[in-house]
Amino acid sequence: MTAAAVALFTRDLRVRDNPVLTAAHREAATVVPLFVLDEAIVSGRSCPPNRAHFLAAALRELDDELRALGGRLVIRAGDVAEEVARVAETADAPVVHIAADVSAYSRLRERRLRDRLARDGRELRVHTASLTVVPPGDLVPAGNDHFAVFTPYLRRWTSDRHRPPLRAPRRLELPEIAAGSLPEPGELGAGERSPELSVGGETTGRKILRDWLSRSLDGYASGGDDLAADTTSRLSPYLHFGCLSPGEVVRRAGDSTEGAAAFVRQVAWRDFHHQVLAARPGAAWADYRARDIRWREDEQALAAWREGRTGIPIVDAGMRQLRAQGWMHNRARLITASFLAKSLRVDWRAGARHFLYWLVDADLANNQLNWQWVAGTGNDTRPNRVLNPLRQADRYDPDGDYVRRWVPELADIEGGTIHRPWRLDTDYPAPILEFPGM
Incomplete structure (x- = not known):
């Protein structure tokens, strides 16, 4: 066991079923739960006001959850690779843990982190089973690197043995290090935001999940498309920021009712799209399948x-x-x-x-x-x-x-x-x- 490890949070802002935090806790006596306000994201168009406001709330709830375990969230701002390297050096942590992601930017961030840490003789350890139920690339058809059609992917996804959720650490110990300041809701993402925006984090997300499973899950198959009734789960922001584990959500929903199966199918669609983008990162802006479409400029x-x-x-x-x-x-x-x-x-x-x-x-x-x-x-x-x-x-x-x-x-x-x-x-x-x- 090493003296310290860094658990770098990205789109996994939770303490429960978090492979990054669990691995850091198992392998080190002390853990630095770290979030870097990436200057390439929070200062640009990648973090518009609504998501910035939600992020600030999610970080506060994550900090509350970590404090309940004896730790706290360490905040830095700037270039991710440089800030993480500084924190690892301060904590004398030989390993930094991070969740894998599928976008072109996240892959670039991972490469830069790995190279920067290697200069100091440190290691970046990437965990693939965090942002989706099934890691992108784990399920592939013969002769291809990803499934291009959802239905055969769903068959494989459904028959796959999904990993069981991980418990939150019982106790965390933080090494001597300055924590930094949590961002206020208005500090990030300049511009107009939605007046009826709902925000939260792991604590709020788990309450919404619990209430929705008990109240609306069974009727989801028949009522999920009813616009006025609006009986959808509203969990998508919490899944996007990783305040909830998609694997735990699927496990808690189960498959014993038609409503549960319909809901789990939607989570499988989320996994499907992640495995497509992981294999074809250019599809974020380029046509996945070229069509002879003459778009109108109007x-x-x-x-x-x-x-x-x-x-x-x-x-x-x-x-x-x-x-x-x-x-x-x-x-x-x-x-x-x-x-x-x-x-x-x-x-x-x-x-x-x-x-x-x-x-x-x-x-x-x-x-x-x-x-x-x-x-x-x-x-x-x-x-x-x-x-x-x-x-x-x-x-x-x-x-x-x-x-x-x-x-x-x-x-x-x-x-x-x-x-x-x-x-x-x-x-x-x-x-x-x-x-x-x-």
Whole structure:
């Protein structure tokens, strides 16, 4: 056992089922739980206001959890490689532990960390089973480095023996080292943030998970797409920041009911996208499958979509929810994305950028590859699929309650007629595009 080890937190802001923290605790007498406010992220477009605000709250809850174990969170700011090297030297820690990630930037960060620590004779140890249920690359088809289609991946994923969750350390001892200051919510990510944004960390996430499993899991298969009921788990931000372990979430959900199976399938989609991006990091911005699509440049239509004034109530409701909450119901994400990419024929990358700015759960793998799925350039086996927003509204918001909440200028219209306000005498804008059924 060594005298000290560094547990470098990235997108794994939790003490339970955290392979990085567990390994550092097992191998060293003292542990430095470290988070670096990466100047390449927090000072740039990679950390917009909603995610910055959530990050600050998650770090505070992580610090509370660590203090309950006898430790605390050590904060540094600047260049990650240099700051980690300084902390390792101060603590006389021969090993730094970190979770593997799939983005091009995270891989560059890992290489820079490894090289910088090696100059001091120190080691970087990377743990693959932290951010997903099954590590990217563990499940591969014959003759390929990743699964390109979800259904065969799901079969392998479901039959795989997922590792059991790890317990939090009973006690942590911190070596002599300055802790630094936790960031205040307003310090990170300048710009407008969503007024109804919900934030939290491991403590909050575990409470939401517990309450949702007991209240809504069983009805998820039949009600998960109901826009007005909004019975989804809302756990995606906590999974994005690693406040919750996806493996523990799957284990606690189980598979004994139809609702549980439907929910676990969504977590498997998250793993699927991570293994695709791990194998094809360029797919974050380049078409995964090249298609002969002639994208339109229409700034006026793009602005109407962003601002929720397309004249299609179900689309505008989704886009306004996004701006208000920094979150959007998954069915609304599909509807609004299809409207932009398939109906308006605007490049999916423009929509993905907008989602990345506002969504507090904006995970590069899930956001980009879901956009590509909708646009027909990704993993959808039916690339020509188009979602008619009127039919989607009739099916998933039949009484108009979702639209009534987010498009208040239509609040007095009764029933499902709210989805076709152009047939009525209203001041709501005319639709910028016509669909069958209008």
